[in-house]
C-alpha cells in the first residue's frame with residue numbers, strides 16, 4: 001500500500017529498484033523499452049530484458065551501452081516454453097518480478113481461407129498463451145507480496161478488427177478479455193494491469209508481414225479475395241504505416257510513463273493520429289459505423305483514405321521504417 005506509492009512517486013528515494021521483466025527484447029518496442037527503463041535517470045528499475053534467441057542480443061547490448069550489466073541484464077526466454085519460463089524466473093535474484101511486460105508477439109496477414117489452422121494456433125500460442133504462461137509464473141509471488149504491475153502490449157487491433165488481420169486481431173481481443181477480467185480480481189491484491197494499444201509502429205513487425213504477404217500463396221483462396229488483399233489492402237496498409245506510424249521509441253516512452261504511475265490505467269492508446277479510427281467504434285457501440293466506414297474507405301474511396309491519412313500525418317516527419 002502506502003509505502004510502495006511513496007517510492008513510486010519518488011518520495012522515498014532510497015527505495016530498492018523494481019525488477020522489470022520484458023519479453024521479446026531482440027528488436028522493436030521491447031528493445032526500446034528495456035533501454036529506456038535501464039537508463040532511467042532516477043535508476044528506479046532493474047531490467048531483465050529477455051529474448052528467445054540470444055544470438056540476437058547484440059543490437060540490444062549496443063543500445064544499452066553503460067547500462068549493460070548494471071541496470072540491464074539479458075536473459076533467454078521463449079514465451080512458448082514452460083521450461084524456458086521456469087529457468088528464466090529461477091535465474092532472477094530473489095525470484096521476484098515487480099513489473100512484467102508482455103511484449104513478445106507476432107502478426108499474420110492474409111485471407112483466412114489461405115491460412116492453416118496450425119499457423120493460426122501458433123499466433124495464439126505466442127501472443128495469447130505466451131502472456132498467460134508468464135502471468136501464471138509471476139502471479140503467486142506478486143500476490144504474496146501484495147504488489148505488482150502487469151503491462152500487456154496489446155494493439156488498436158485489440159479494440160477493433162481490421163480486414164485481413166482476423167487472426168492477429170482475435171489474439172489481441174483475447175488478451176483484452178483475459179486481462180480486463182484479471183484486473184478486477186487483482187485490485188484486491190494491489191496488483192495493476194495495463195493494456196497498451198499502439199497503432200502502426202515502425203519495427204520489424206511490418207517487414208515480417210510484408211514478407212509473408214509476398215511469399216505466401218494462400219492456397220484455396222478465390223481470385224477476388226486475393227485481389228482485394230493485394231491491390232486494395234496492402235497498399236493502404238503501407239500508406240498507413242508511412243503516414244501515421246509511430247517510432248518504437250515513442251511507444252516505449254508511453255509505457256515508461258505508465259510504469260512510473262502509482263495508479264496505472266487499465267487501457268492506454270499510444271497514437272493520437274490513429275484515434276479518429278478507434279473513435280468510430282467507441283462512439284457507436286453497434287459497430288456498424290466502424291465496419292461500414294472502414295469498408296468504404298478501403299474499397300470505395302481509397303483516394304479519400306489517402307487524403308485523410310495525409311491530413312492525419314500533417315506536420316510530422318516521416319517515421320523511419322525498419323530496424324534500429
Ligand SMILES: NC(=O)C1=CN([C@@H]2O[C@H](COP(=O)(O)OP(=O)(O)OC[C@H]3O[C@@H](n4cnc5c(N)ncnc54)[C@H](OP(=O)(O)O)[C@@H]3O)[C@@H](O)[C@H]2O)C=CC1
Pocket residue numbers: 023024025026027028029030051052053056077078079080103104105106107126130153154155156197198199200201202203204205206208248
Ligand atoms: N509494430 C506494430 O505495428 C505494432 C506492434 N504491436 C505489438 O507490439 C509487440 C512488439 O512488436 P514489435 O516490436 O512491433 O515487433 P518486432 O517484430 O520488432 O518484435 C517482436 C518481438 O517478439 C519476439 N517474439 C516472437 N515470438 C516469441 C517467443 N515465442 N518468445 C519470445 N519472444 C518472441 C521477437 O523475437 P524474435 O526476434 O526471436 O522473433 C521480437 O523480439 C507485439 O506484441 C506486437 O503485436 C502492437 C501494435 C502495433
Ligand SMILES: CC1=C(/C=C/C(C)=C/C=C/C(C)=C/C=O)C(C)(C)CCC1
Pocket residue numbers: 154155156157162198199200201233236237240277293294297298305
Ligand atoms: C486499410 C484500412 C485500415 C487499416 C488499418 C491497419 C492496417 C491498422 C494496423 C494496425 C497495426 C499494424 C496494429 C498492430 O498491432 C483502417 C484504418 C482500419 C480503415 C481504412 C482502411
